[in-house]
Every structure is written in C-alpha cells, then in structure tokens.
Amino acid sequence: MTGRWMMAIAGMVLAAFLVAPDRFAPLFQPLTRNGAPAIYQQTSILSLTLSHLGIVTVAVLASTVAGLVLAILVTRRSGREFLPLARTVTAVGQTLPPVAVLALAVPVMGFGTGPTLVALFLYGMLPVFENALAGLTGQSPQVAEAARGMGLTPVQRLWQIDLPLALPLLLAGMRLTAVISLGTATIGSTVAARTLGEVIIAGLLSANTAFVVQGGLVVGILAVLIHHGFQALERRARLRTGLD
Amino acid sequence: MIEIRNLTRLYNGIAVVDDVSLTVKTGELVVLVGTSGSGKTTLLRMINRLIEPSSGQVLIEGADTATLPAHLLRRRIGYAIQGHGLFPHWTVAQNIATVPRLLGWPRPQIDARVDELLALFQLDPAQFRNRMPHRLSGGQAQRVGVARALAAKPDLLLMDEPFGALDPLIRAKAQADLRDIQRRLGTTLILVTHDMTEAVDLGDRIAVMDGGQLVQYAPPARILTDPATPFVRDLIGTGDRALRLLSLTPVSDVAAPGRAEGPPIPAEASLRDALAECLWSGRDALPVAGGGVITLDTLRALARPR
Numbered sequence: 167m168t169g170r171w172m173m174a175i176a177g178m179v180l181a182a183f184l185v186a187p188d189r190f191a192p193l194f195q196p197l198t199r200n201g202a203p204a205i206y207q208q209t210s211i212l213s214l215t216l217s218h219l220g221i222v223t224v225a226v227l228a229s230t231v232a233g234l235v236l237a238i239l240v241t242r243r244s245g246r247e248f249l250p251l252a253r254t255v256t257a258v259g260q261t262l263p264p265v266a267v268l269a270l271a272v273p274v275m276g277f278g279t280g281p282t283l284v285a286l287f288l289y290g291m292l293p294v295f296e297n298a299l300a301g302l303t304g305q306s307p308q309v310a311e312a313a314r315g316m317g318l319t320p321v322q323r324l325w326q327i328d329l330p331l332a333l334p335l336l337l338a339g340m341r342l343t344a345v346i347s348l349g350t351a352t353i354g355s356t357v358a359a360r361t362l363g364e365v366i367i368a369g370l371l372s373a374n375t376a377f378v379v380q381g382g383l384v385v386g387i388l389a390v391l392i393h394h395g396f397q398a399l400e401r402r403a404r405l406r407t408g409l410d
Numbered sequence: 411m412i413e414i415r416n417l418t419r420l421y422n423g424i425a426v427v428d429d430v431s432l433t434v435k436t437g438e439l440v441v442l443v444g445t446s447g448s449g450k451t452t453l454l455r456m457i458n459r460l461i462e463p464s465s466g467q468v469l470i471e472g473a474d475t476a477t478l479p480a481h482l483l484r485r486r487i488g489y490a491i492q493g494h495g496l497f498p499h500w501t502v503a504q505n506i507a508t509v510p511r512l513l514g515w516p517r518p519q520i521d522a523r524v525d526e527l528l529a530l531f532q533l534d535p536a537q538f539r540n541r542m543p544h545r546l547s548g549g550q551a552q553r554v555g556v557a558r559a560l561a562a563k564p565d566l567l568l569m570d571e572p573f574g575a576l577d578p579l580i581r582a583k584a585q586a587d588l589r590d591i592q593r594r595l596g597t598t599l600i601l602v603t604h605d606m607t608e609a610v611d612l613g614d615r616i617a618v619m620d621g622g623q624l625v626q627y628a629p630p631a632r633i634l635t636d637p638a639t640p641f642v643r644d645l646i647g648t649g650d651r652a653l654r655l656l657s658l659t660p661v662s663d664v665a666a667p668g669r670a671e672g673p674p675i676p677a678e679a680s681l682r683d684a685l686a687e688c689l690w691s692g693r694d695a696l697p698v699a700g701g702g703v704i705t706l707d708t709l710r711a712l713a714r715p716r
Contacts, residue, residue: 306495308493309496311460312489312491312495312496313497315458315460315489315491316489317484317485322512331499407498
C-alpha cells in the first residue's frame with residue numbers, strides 16, 4: 167500500500183515538473199555554476215520525454231513481437247532444432263554494446279531515430295525471448311496432456327492454453343526490456359535521436375550538473391513507474407491464471 | 411463396441427505394446443491393469459491416438475479410428491487423467507464446456523449441459539460454475555475432470571488412473587459414484603489402474619497387461635479363481651482372494667428361501683459384508699431385507715473356486 171502511495175507521489179511530482187519545469191528552477195539552482203541556466207531550455211523537456219517514451223514503446227513492442235514469435239517457433243515440433251540457434255542470436259543481441267550498434271548502424275541508416283530503435287530492439291530481445299520460452303515450456307504436463315486429449319488442435323492449444331498461461335512470464339520479460347530500454351535510449355541522443363539523453367549530454371558538454379541530474383531523474387522516475395505498472399499487470403495475470 | 415486388433419507400439423524397436431487384441435462391448439466397464447511399464451497406459455493412449463500405433467487397428471462401432479483426423483476423433487472420446495489436468499485459467503464451467511465448445515454447440519445448450527453435469531456430480535451449479543480450479547478440493551477437481559470428459563456425451567470414456575491422486579476415503583466414494591454414473595449413462599468405459607483391488611471392484615472385465623502383452627482378459631471372478639499365469643496370481647495376491655471373490659456378488663443373487671433371526675442385511679450388500687456381519691453378530695444365517703436368508707454354509711461354498 168505504501169508502495170502505491172510512493173508511486174502516486176512520484177508520478178505527480180514528475181507530471182508537475184514536465185508541465186512547468188521552470189517552477190523547479192530553485193531546486194536545481196545550487197547545482198549550476200557561473201549563472202548558467204538551472205533548467206534545460208533548448209527543447210521542451212515534455213516533448214523530449216514523450217519522444218523518449220515513444221521510441222522505447224516502439225522498441226519494446228518490436229522486441230516483444232520478435233521474441234515471442236521466435237519463442238513460439240522454437241517450441242513447436244518442427245522448430246525445436248532451432249532452439250540453440252535462437253538462444254545464441256538473442257544472447258548476442260544482448261552482448262553487443264548498444265553504443266557499438268549505433269556506430270555500426272549510423273553509416274547505413276543515417277543519423278536520427280532509426281539506429282537507436284535498432285540498438286534497443288536487439289538489446290531488449292533476450293529477456294522477452296527467454297521469459298516467453300520459460301512460459302511456453304514450463305506448464306504442467308497434465309494440462310498439456312488434457313488439452314491434447316480433449317481434441318484441441320495445435321493452433322487452439324497455442325492460443326487458448328499455452329499463451330494465456332505464459333502471459334505472466336511474458337509480461338515480466340517485457341518489464342525487464344522496458345526498464346533496460348528506458349535507460350539505454352538516452353545514448354540515442356549521441357546520434358540525434360530525440361530522447362532525454364539530449365538533456366544529459368548538454369549538461370555534460372557545458373559542465374552543468376543541473377541538466378545531468380534533471381535528465382537522469384526523469385528517466386529514473388519513469389523507469390520506476392513503468393516497472394511498477396508492469397508488476398501490477400503481472401499480478402493480475404497471475405491471479406487470472408490461478409497461479410497465485 | 412470397441413475392437414482392438416493386433417495393436418503394437420514400438421519404441422526403438424522394442425515393443426511396449428505387443429500385438430494386443432481385445433473387444434469391449436457397448437456399455438461395459440473394462441479395467442486395464444498391470445505394473446508400471448506393462449504398456450497399459452500406452453494401450454489406452456493409442457485408442458484416442460495420443461500415441462499412434464506402430465501397427466494394428468482400433469475400430470469403434472466398426473469404423474477404423476485411423477481414418478479420422480486425430481483431434482476430431484478425440485472430441486468424440488471422453489478422456490480423464492490422473493491429477494485431473496484442469497485448465498487453471500478457466501472456470502469450472504469453461505473447463506467442462508471445452509469439448510462442446512470445440513464442437514460448436516449453441517451457447518444455451520452448453521450452459522444447460524454444464525449445470526446438468528455439475529448436478530450429476532453433486533456439485534451445486536450456482537456455487538461451482540464460476541469457481542477457478544485452484545479453489546477446488548482434490549475430490550471436487552477430480553469430479554470436474556470426469557464431468558469435462560463426459561460433457562459432449564461421448565459413447566466411449568477413457569480414464570488414466572483417475573483416482574490416483576485421491577486419498578482413500580474420497581477414492582472409495584469417487585469409485586462408487588463413477589460406477590453408478592457409468593451404469594446410468596450406459597457409457598463404455600476403459601480405465602487404467604495399477605491397483606488390482608480397484609480393478610476387481612469396478613471392472614465388468616479386467617485386462618491384465620505384462621511386458622506389453624495381454625496375459626488375461628476375463629471377468630473379475632474368473633481372474634480371482636483362475637489366474638492365467640503366475641504373474642496374474644502375484645498381482646491379485648492370494649491372501650484375501652476368498653474375500654474379494656465374495657465382494658463381487660450381492661446378497662440378493664444367492665438368497666435362499668427360509669427364516670433367520672436378528673436384524674436383516676440389505677439386499678444390495680455384498681456377500682463379503684454378509685460374512686462380516688455373520689462373524690460380528692455370531693449368527694449362522696442372516697435374513698435378507700425383502701425376503702430370504704443367507705447362511706454361512708452358502709458363503710463358505712461361494713468363497714472357493716468353482
């Protein structure tokens with residue numbers, strides 16, 4: 167319960183800051199030197215936040231669709247032999263540093279949002295894939311046996327039994343991916359994607375700690391809120407599937 | 411009628427079920443019994459093609475089951491398993507409605523069928539219809555599992571150790587209820603168990619499996635008095651077979667005209683119950699409710715191989 171209150175307060179403070187950042191100037195003033203501005207002014211922080219969230223949402227959805235489809239394919243009878251390959255591919259996606267992906271993608275795709283989306287997509291696939299895999303393979307053998315024995319076709323088993331029962335774990339995977347992507351997206355601003363990284367980088371370039379802190383705080387609070395939102399969804403899904 | 415003809419299943423060249431043939435008459439309750447690894451479950455699962463036979467045929471009412479797509483075949487055959495296998499994310503009603511829904515029954519008909527089955531299994535529809543499986547007791551879940559298997563009014567019901575997960579008291583009640591419901595509906599039932607007592611109590615006929623082969627297929631009395639092989643004899647255990655034999659016959663079948671003292675025994679009680687009552691009350695004969703007597707001499711004669 168206290169957790170929910172904390173979330174509500176954090177959410178309200180964040181909203182207040184995004185709507186009228188200038189009112190928070192006195193708070194950030196002590197972090198500036200030589201009369202530098204306390205609040206980032208070049209672009210509205212609200213529009214940067216919305217753009218940041220948009221990029222993360224697209225990347226997470228893309229990772230989820232790809233990870234889930236991959237997990238479904240390698241758990242079918244005909245795709246089972248591709249399981250080790252799929253594991254390797256997603257693991258490599260996670261090990262490639264996003265910075266390296268940006269550096270490789272820019273010459274091909276040019277500056278902007280594109281390379282960032284690619285980096286986040288690759289980086290976020292592993293948690294979704296592994297969790298979807300665990301959800302699809304981890305159900306009770308009796309349930310699978312009963313579903314087959316009742317005369318459900320393979321497609322019906324997937325949609326009516328396997329996927330609903332895997333939903334809580336899939337959501338947990340999406341939560342990890344969303345939180346990771348939210349932080350990682352900031353580096354997209356080094357290649358001109360519109361993210362909150364712009365505020366942090368501006369702060370680093372002009373040695374203005376206030377910018378770094380406000381950019382970091384917005385990203386951090388967003389991550390905590392999204393983390394909790396997903397956890398609430400997972401709880402509901404688990405209750406519905408009778409797992410709790 | 412179910413005809414199993416020369417059914418064989420090989421795994422890596424080894425026969426798990428080896429050339430088994432048997433016929434189950436409509437409305438009969440046949441128990442497949444054997445130790446683990448005897449092939450009884452494999453045999454059962456070949457009937458609804460959860461396992462495809464390596465060779466041989468299964469005919470239901472003369473039609474070869476191999477000619478139907480497997481999932482359509484399975485919707486015509488009820489299937490209940492140990493530990494019930496209820497879908498945890500569906501309510502009791504949704505679970506029971508599984509096969510009728512797959513068959514495309516109209517909604518009102520499905521709802522009526524669900525309530526009918528819940529009542530048949532002594533579960534109050536208003537209370538249980540919308541309950542989730544994890545909020546059922548073991549006995550309730552088992553009954554829902556059987557109700558689900560019977561939902562689309564199959565002519566044939568297959569059960570794999572359906573009472574395996576129940577404690578003894580609930581198990582005896584569940585067995586009696588199943589027998590009762592099976593007789594009432596006239597469903598042909600093939601049940602797998604490793605428990606010979608369960609087989610004798612429930613079966614019209616018992617098929618004993620050993621090492622993938624059918625070693626004896628006979629009514630319980632025949633299995634008890636005339637085991638075909640030493641293996642069958644070991645399986646039934648010889649210690650209390652006289653009592654088991656008596657348990658197969660109701661008192662009403664052998665009551666003779668006459669009079670006896672003391673409180674009467676119900677006509678549907680078994681001879682085993684009658685013997686116990688004779689010993690307990692120190693009488694040589696008991697009056698049978700509805701007329702006749704049963705004597706210790708009769709019991710003695712019937713407790714031996716004929």
